[in-house]
Amino acid sequence: MKKSKQIISLVLALMLCISVFAGCDNGGTTSSAASGGTSAADNSSAVDSSTGGDESGDVTPTGEKVDPTAYEETMDVTFALMTGFTQSDSRVEKMLEEKYNINIDLIVLPGWTDGQSKINLLMAGGDMPDVIWWWSMDNEFLQWKDADLLVDVSDYMNTYTNIRDYYNKMDTKTLFYATEDDGSIYRIPGDVAEPSCECLWIRQDWLDNLSLEVPTTIEELEEVMRAFTEDDPDGNGQNDTYGLGGDGYDFRTFWPWVQSYDYAHYDRFTVDADGTVGYGPANEGTKNMLADVAELYSKGYITPNITQDTDRDEEMANGGFGVTYSWCAYNNPDSQTMKSFKDANPEGNWVPIDMVVGANGNPQEDPATSAAWAYFGITTACEDPERLYALYDDMCGLENYIERRYGVEGEDYTIEGGLYNPIIAPESDENNTQNIGLNLFNNLFNRKDEGLIYNTPETTALFAKSGAASRDQAAALVEWRNPASLTAWVESRTDIEDEKNRYMWSVVGGEESVDSWDTYIATLNGLGLEDVLAEAQEIYNTEAGQLEEYMNNKVNQ
Amino acid sequence: MMGRKVKGTAIQSSVGEKIFTVLNYTFFIVLCLVMLYPFWHVIMVSLSSPSQALRGGIFLLPKDFTFSTYVSVFQSKDIYSGFYTTIFVSVIGTVLGTFLTALTAYPLSKDRLRGGKVLMFLVLFTMIFNAGMIPNYLLIKNIGLYDNRFALILPLLVSAYNCIIMKSFFRSIPESLEESARIDGANDMRIFFSIILPLSKATIATIALFTAVMYWNDYLSTVLYIQSSDKWSLQAVLRNMLTNTQQAMQSAGVNVRAQQNTNAETIKAANIVVATLPILIIYPFVQKYFVKGVMIGGVKG
Numbered sequence: 063m064k065k066s067k068q069i070i071s072l073v074l075a076l077m078l079c080i081s082v083f084a085g086c087d088n089g090g091t092t093s094s095a096a097s098g099g100t101s102a103a104d105n106s107s108a109v110d111s112s113t114g115g116d117e118s119g120d121v122t123p124t125g126e127k128v129d130p131t132a133y134e135e136t137m138d139v140t141f142a143l144m145t146g147f148t149q150s151d152s153r154v155e156k157m158l159e160e161k162y163n164i165n166i167d168l169i170v171l172p173g174w175t176d177g178q179s180k181i182n183l184l185m186a187g188g189d190m191p192d193v194i195w196w197w198s199m200d201n202e203f204l205q206w207k208d209a210d211l212l213v214d215v216s217d218y219m220n221t222y223t224n225i226r227d228y229y230n231k232m233d234t235k236t237l238f239y240a241t242e243d244d245g246s247i248y249r250i251p252g253d254v255a256e257p258s259c260e261c262l263w264i265r266q267d268w269l270d271n272l273s274l275e276v277p278t279t280i281e282e283l284e285e286v287m288r289a290f291t292e293d294d295p296d297g298n299g300q301n302d303t304y305g306l307g308g309d310g311y312d313f314r315t316f317w318p319w320v321q322s323y324d325y326a327h328y329d330r331f332t333v334d335a336d337g338t339v340g341y342g343p344a345n346e347g348t349k350n351m352l353a354d355v356a357e358l359y360s361k362g363y364i365t366p367n368i369t370q371d372t373d374r375d376e377e378m379a380n381g382g383f384g385v386t387y388s389w390c391a392y393n394n395p396d397s398q399t400m401k402s403f404k405d406a407n408p409e410g411n412w413v414p415i416d417m418v419v420g421a422n423g424n425p426q427e428d429p430a431t432s433a434a435w436a437y438f439g440i441t442t443a444c445e446d447p448e449r450l451y452a453l454y455d456d457m458c459g460l461e462n463y464i465e466r467r468y469g470v471e472g473e474d475y476t477i478e479g480g481l482y483n484p485i486i487a488p489e490s491d492e493n494n495t496q497n498i499g500l501n502l503f504n505n506l507f508n509r510k511d512e513g514l515i516y517n518t519p520e521t522t523a524l525f526a527k528s529g530a531a532s533r534d535q536a537a538a539l540v541e542w543r544n545p546a547s548l549t550a551w552v553e554s555r556t557d558i559e560d561e562k563n564r565y566m567w568s569v570v571g572g573e574e575s576v577d578s579w580d581t582y583i584a585t586l587n588g589l590g591l592e593d594v595l596a597e598a599q600e601i602y603n604t605e606a607g608q609l610e611e612y613m614n615n616k617v618n619q
Numbered sequence: 620m621m622g623r624k625v626k627g628t629a630i631q632s633s634v635g636e637k638i639f640t641v642l643n644y645t646f647f648i649v650l651c652l653v654m655l656y657p658f659w660h661v662i663m664v665s666l667s668s669p670s671q672a673l674r675g676g677i678f679l680l681p682k683d684f685t686f687s688t689y690v691s692v693f694q695s696k697d698i699y700s701g702f703y704t705t706i707f708v709s710v711i712g713t714v715l716g717t718f719l720t721a722l723t724a725y726p727l728s729k730d731r732l733r734g735g736k737v738l739m740f741l742v743l744f745t746m747i748f749n750a751g752m753i754p755n756y757l758l759i760k761n762i763g764l765y766d767n768r769f770a771l772i773l774p775l776l777v778s779a780y781n782c783i784i785m786k787s788f789f790r791s792i793p794e795s796l797e798e799s800a801r802i803d804g805a806n807d808m809r810i811f812f813s814i815i816l817p818l819s820k821a822t823i824a825t826i827a828l829f830t831a832v833m834y835w836n837d838y839l840s841t842v843l844y845i846q847s848s849d850k851w852s853l854q855a856v857l858r859n860m861l862t863n864t865q866q867a868m869q870s871a872g873v874n875v876r877a878q879q880n881t882n883a884e885t886i887k888a889a890n891i892v893v894a895t896l897p898i899l900i901i902y903p904f905v906q907k908y909f910v911k912g913v914m915i916g917g918v919k920g
Binding site for chain 2: 148149150168169170172173175176179180183186187188189375376379380398399401402403405406491494495497
């Protein structure tokens with residue numbers, strides 16, 4: 063009996079090992095995709111059999127330009143998405159189905175925590191959606207590309223040009239980060255932040271109460287922070303105000319001091335005028351920034367909970383501080399955060415001001431990355447990629463985008479004096495309860511130009527000014543074309559960032575000082591920073607050459 | 620006894636015992652308040668206005684009292700579809716699961732079952748080893764259950780742990796009862812339905828309760844097997860609704876402003892209350908079975 067049990071155990075263990083390989087079989091369902099990649103040229107037959115061409119009759123590499131609104135045959139299209147409107151059969155969805163003669167099926171990804179797992183399952187399971195959306199999945203993207211699961215849309219992008227033209231208008235480098243070395247494009251930028259989307263805010267009512275001027279230098283700003291903390295700016299007789307507040311456990315809150323020193327950064331790689339790559343948290347400028355912020359914190363000019371992970375909107379709504387570095391979008395009158403603040407502080411008045419001049423004499427706003435943070439792609443499961451790209455590009459034209467995002471003017475919103483007045487806002491309950499569908503396909507191409515109509519003209523100008531004032535800083539920060547290629551960084555990143563966060567916040571909170579900076583640098587080096595920088599320099603040199611070639615050859619521009 | 624005086628027929632507690640009793644009650648009252656307060660806070664937030672809720676600072680009473688949040692919640696079809704799916708899955712899963720668990724455990728409890736030990740070993744094996752997420756996903760897809768509510772039921776139908784609990788209980792039923800029924804001409808199925816099951820009501824109720832709670836709380840199955848948002852379970856609907864989009868984006872490494880505003884704090888709070896209320900109503904009636912279930916977990920013989 064004992065021997066038979068042993069034999070059974072061995073057999074079961076063997077079966078378990080064999081079953082591990084069973085999960086690797088994709089069932090051949092992707093074999094319908096053309097091997098060696100599906101490109102635009104392979105689908106020319108779809109063009110020949112379709113009706114319609116544009117009025118100009120341009121002959122493109124794919125043949126006649128297709129008119130996505132003129133197809134007689136209905137096409138089923140599945141979108142895997144997570145943000146924006148996610149209910150099926152909405153008014154907007156039906157409008158799009160009717161316009162393009164398609165059946166839209168939405169696969170809703172289950173949230174930020176599990177969404178990437180679901181995306182992996184969808185791509186591995188052999189039954190991919192026609193359009194897949196993702197974020198921060200660089201390694202997986204490379205695998206999908208190598209496995210020919212995504213369609214090269216470069217030819218389509220240069221034929222149907224709404225998406226291409228928008229990104230080139232906003233930042234020509236955006237498409238560089240989406241383009242492969244051979245000019246092909248397998249991922250379409252889904253959302254790219256404005257060049258800079260934050261600015262310095264100050265309580266104008268507190269300045270007026272204390273008869274202070276708007277600060278223009280870092281020294282003046284620190285003096286204003288002192289006054290806001292010690293001189294009772296709200297006149298309630300209590301010692302309950304602080305100079306600086308904002309998003310806790312986020313160094314963006316200290317941006318005025320970060321930008322004050324050259325090559326200081328709390329997070330990203332930097333590059334100096336000679337092209338030498340550095341790690342921002344290990345640069346000398348960052349040390350000076352930390353010393354400044356720690357001193358201000360020790361004096362009590364910064365809210366005590368700044369070292370804890372708090373909610374930015376909640377902090378702003380609560381008030382209690384007079385200076386913050388935060389979203390330009392707070393300037394919009396319908397900002398829920400500002401409305402909450404005003405309810406509790408009717409006399410309170412936040413105003414955006416220019417960035418103050420720091421030690422380096424060059425005030426700069428915090429630049430966003432040129433690359434998208436989210437992408438979407440057409441998979442090889444799609445029966446007609448060109449038709450799908452053409453119709454989606456048509457949806458992204460200015461007027462069509464506004465209708466998809468905000469609805470019909472007069473029915474869902476009005477424009478009065480240049481100001482957007484929602485009758486039904488995309489984020490409102492009515493949009494859900496009435497199943498209207500505003501903000502469908504959010505982050506599968508978002509416009510930040512005149513298509514972003516909920517920004518007031520003043521807010522649009524604020525974004526523009528902030529963006530323009532961030533270009534020098536942007537030039538000093540490295541943006542990687544393919545972060546997954548930094549293998550040493552991928553390996554050491556967690557340890558280095560943990561140590562960086564621990565040290566920097568300890569200095570701010572007063573548990574450590576910048577006197578131990580050398581020890582901190584030695585620790586980072588011990589965790590592999592030197593190897594990381596060596597590899598980063600090599601990759602930067604290569605990518606800088608690629609960028610120059612891309613810009614010179616006008617690829618996808 | 621030391622420290623106690625007898626006065627008349629009553630035993631009076633000493634001072635020390637009285638102090639201990641007071642401290643004891645105080646401790647447990649504080650503990651209860653600490654446990655109850657988070658839920659009270661959620662109720663108060665759900666009854667406050669959105670702008671006040673965003674500022675935080677709601678403690679014991681709501682600010683700008685309003686029922687409008689609940690009106691919005693009950694107008695949203697997500698919560699209804701979530702409830703429908705979860706109730707459908709829980710009811711069918713509990714009934715089927717409990718019945719099949721009993722059917723599985725009964726023959727395993729008999730020594731005369733040929734290969735019984737091997738089968739028992741296989742059941743135990745599944746408690747230790749699992750194929751993992753992707754093979755399970757592929758299995759569900761290949762048998763055509765993807766995006767089907769039964770994908771939320773069938774994979775979790777029979778639990779090895781529950782099987783073992785029931786098997787242990789069935790073994791405690793005297794063999795003589797079955798023998799006398801067999802003498803009277805009953806076969807195994809008749810014995811099972813007419814004798815064994817009626818004697819096992821307490822155990823079956825306990826297993827049913829465990830199974831129901833398991834189905835009610837299940838979230839991962841929705842993530843893996845369901846595509847249409849109108850088939851999401853209540854837990855998935857709540858999780859989607861309760862995520863603070865901006866914070867979740869930052870946690871996921873995305874440092875841009877979320878274009879879509881997060882759901883108002885009041886909406887989140889009201890949804891928590893609405894989703895928790897059925898459990899709160901039912902629990903007092905089944906509490907004793909939970910307690911008994913903890914005891915039944917001990918394997919006997």
